[in-house]
Amino acid sequence: DAGVIQSPRHEVTEMGQEVTLRCKPISGHDYLFWYRQTMMRGLELLIYFNNNVPIDDSGMPEDRFSAKMPNASFSTLKIQPSEPRDSAVYFCASSTTTANYGYTFGSGTRLTVV
Amino acid sequence: ELKVEQNPLFLSMQEGKNYTIYCNYSTTSDRLYWYRQDPGKSLESLFVLLSNGAVKQEGRLMASLDTKARLSTLHITAAVHDLSATYFCAVGGNTGTASKLTFGTGTRLQVTL
Numbered sequence: 001d002a003g004v005i006q007s008p009r010h011e012v013t014e015m016g017q018e019v020t021l022r023c024k025p026i027s028g029h030d031y032l033f034w035y036r037q038t039m040m041r042g043l044e045l046l047i048y049f050n051n052n053v054p055i056d057d058s059g060m061p062e063d064r065f066s067a068k069m070p071n072a073s074f075s076t077l078k079i080q081p082s083e084p085r086d087s088a089v090y091f092c093a094s095s096t097t098t099a100n101y102g103y104t105f106g107s108g109t110r111l112t113v114v
Numbered sequence: 115e116l117k118v119e120q121n122p123l124f125l126s127m128q129e130g131k132n133y134t135i136y137c138n139y140s141t142t143s144d145r146l147y148w149y150r151q152d153p154g155k156s157l158e159s160l161f162v163l164l165s166n167g168a169v170k171q172e173g174r175l176m177a178s179l180d181t182k183a184r185l186s187t188l189h190i191t192a193a194v195h196d197l198s199a200t201y202f203c204a205v206g207g208n209t210g211t212a213s214k215l216t217f218g219t220g221t222r223l224q225v226t227l
Binding site: 031033042043045048050056091093095096097098099100101102103104105106107108 | 145149156159202210213215
C-alpha cells in the first residue's frame with residue numbers, strides 16, 4: 001500500500017485566497033483525521049470522519065475551515081479565505097476501526113500564507 | 115478535557131547512555147501510541163500500547179503503559195545518534211475503536227557523540 005497520500009506537499013498562497021488540501025487514506029481504513037501542527041500549539045485535531053461521516057469537528061478553528069469526505073478514498077480540507085495565522089503543516093491520518101495497528105500519517109502539506 | 119504531558123521537553127544525551135521519557139495523561143484511557151518525527155518529516159509510528167501493563171520493544175527503544183497511574187514511558191538504551199528526533203506520545207479513547215488522538219508536547223532528543 002502507498003500509505004496515506006496528501007497533496008500538495010507545499011503550498012504558498014496570498015492572504016484571502018482559497019486553499020484546498022487533499023488526502024487519500026489507506027484502502028480499507030474507515031477513519032480519517034485532519035491534524036494541524038504549529039510550533040506554538042503542537043499537534044491539534046481539526047476534524048475526523050468515520051465511514052465518510054464527520055464525527056467531531058470541534059477542532060475546526062472557525063467557519064473559514066471546511067472539510068469533506070465525498071467517498072472512502074478522498075477527503076479535502078478547505079480554507080477560505082486564508083490568513084497568515086493559518087500557516088502550518090497539515091497532516092491527514094487514517095486508521096482501521098479498532099486502531100490496533102495505530103494511526104498512519106501522511107507526509108503532510110506545508111502551508112504558507114503571505 | 116484530556117491533557118497529555120511529556121517530560122522532558124528537550125533531552126540532550128551522550129551516545130551510549132540510557133534515559134527515559136515520561137508521558138502522563140489526565141483521564142482514563144487504555145490506548146497509547148508513540149511516534150517519532152524527524153525535522154520536516156511526518157510522524158512515524160513506533161509503538162501501539164493497548165492495555166495496562168503492555169510493554170513493547172524495538173531495538174534500543176522500549177515503551178510501557180500503566181493505565182492505573184496514567185503513565186507511559188519510553189526508555190532509551192545505549193543511545194545512538196540515529197535516535198535523534200522528536201518523540202510524541204498520543205492518547206486515544208477508551209471504547210475499543212478509533213477516536214481522536216490527543217498528543218503530548220513532544221520530547222526533542224539530541225544524541226551527541
